[in-house]
Amino acid sequence: MAWEKVKLGDICAWVASGGTPLTSKADYYSPKEIPWLKTQEVNYCRIYETNNQISKKGLENSSAKLIPANAVIVAMYGQGDTAGRVAINKIPLCTNQACCNLVIDENKADYEFVYYNLCTLYDKLVSLKNGGAQPNLNAGLIKNLEISLPPLSTQKRIADILSAYDNLIENNQKQIKLLEEAAQRLYKQWFIDLRFPGHETTKIVDGLPEGWRKGSIGDIAEFKRGKVITKGDVVEGNVPVVAGGLEPAYYHNASFTESPVITVSGSGANAGFARMYFQKIWASDCSYVDSSATIFIYFVYSFLKENKKSLDSLQKGAAQPHVYAKDINALKLNCPPKDLLVKFEKSVKPLFDKIGKCQNVIEKSKDARDRLLPKLMSKKMEV
Structure with missing residues (x-):
């Protein structure tokens, strides 16, 4: 019909x-x-x-x-x-x-x-x-x-095809949330509650466990300002361009970061939002640090998630509040010794590996759905 x-x-x-x-x-x-x-x-x-x-x-x-x-x-x-x-x-x-x-x-x-x-x-x-x-x-x-x-029965068939991809996307998003929560629980246990391996025999010196020191996030990982890119500069490709939003705005054919990479949105409604990507990206209107700049990438990400309010407080400016890399680097933290940071990275790596796989499924599902959508709505594909 x-x-x-x-x-x-x-x-x-x-x-x-x-x-x-x-x-x-x-x-x-x-x-x-x-x-x-x-x-x-x-x-x-x-x-x-x-x-x-x-x-x-x-x-x-x-x-x-x-x-x-x-x-x-x-x-x-x-x-x-x-x-x-x-x-x-x-x-x-x-x-x-x-x-x-x-x-x-x-x-x-x-x-x-x-x-x-x-x-x-x-x-x-x-x-x-x-x-x-x-x-x-x-x-x-x-x-x-x-x-x-189209007739109602055809509408339902088309909706079922497309919603199957959205169901897969949602299931993987739920998995990511659970995996991030598991990593965050371990971070809190070790670095907030101070129940890290060996804490029973570690002395407290000047209010901190022995071997710890007061410092800033820049001592572990130096965030840098992203490289500005506009839609007019974009050449078609498959590298996400991460700007102020939570999702890539568009794609390019080149990157300048390694994987994994952490971004902190610089401006807009999501200013201060931290996200980790498990592929190379082009970081635009955001601050970033990648695995070539720190071997403690998972600790840094967990620190930022735990200190979301501190990130929010970094927004500067009236008309268009902005979060700057230098202010992220200045965030204070009690810096654990290197051997404990290494243990944490090894402990949570399996969780983040699974997060990366889930992100990959999500991106492929979105791509497949978005390719099908116009074909189904323009009657170029029979169902």
Whole structure:
């Protein structure tokens, strides 16, 4: 059967934007009872938790609305390229007013198919933005957007194919989280609780175990500023270009780092976020240190994860807060002796090796999904 053009609003049981409870009312945000989503979290993903929550009182006294699970959420405005991004909420939640929440009528369309369809229409959504200094989308524009729909049974088959990749991605993300937590527990046990191998017979001298010293992270690994690259400089390749976000922005045909490499986002909403990559990368709007610069790469990463608040406090600047490499290097730490650091690296290496394999599966799954997506949505591939 042929695909037909329909307006998004005509296949929805309900379309609603959200709202923001008054921030001056503490009891609108405490107790934390209801997940509350902001547009920066809408980024081609399934949402199982949110960074913020509001109280039931906050919901009742604002224009926020409780959105059922499995709605398709479209970001209407936000910083950078946020407007036009989409996501699916897998839990009931509220959103701020910058989100358009599409509750799909299951008798007319498959919500996952609609989501994947909209993933291919970012440029179209952006072209609809209107306004002055900061053009935005609105619910009316989104409801009137036309998309192509095959019969419902075909929608479900296409959604099943694509969601299989997303399921694989999510399973590996969960594995990474568990493996990182295991490494972090060992770091805390050895270097925070001071229950490291041999601690029973180690004397405390001037408040530190014998052989330890007060220092900074730069004594172990010197972070450097990334090399600026713009989209215009990019030559097609398979080397991730890591800038201010959590994911590579685009790809290049060259790298200047070794693997593994730690990056700390320099600016934007994710400034101060540390991540480890298990492949060579091009580090752009971030600070970085790689395995050619330190033999204690896993200790450094664990230190940064344990001291996230300290990283956040390094942001400087009003309009565009930034985290600088020199300030990361100056972060204070109680530096253990080399032999203990070597033992820690050996102990956690198997965990990080598995993390690297999971990251590899994730990247390959994303690539396969993203290659299939336009073919399925343009009817170039039969299902």
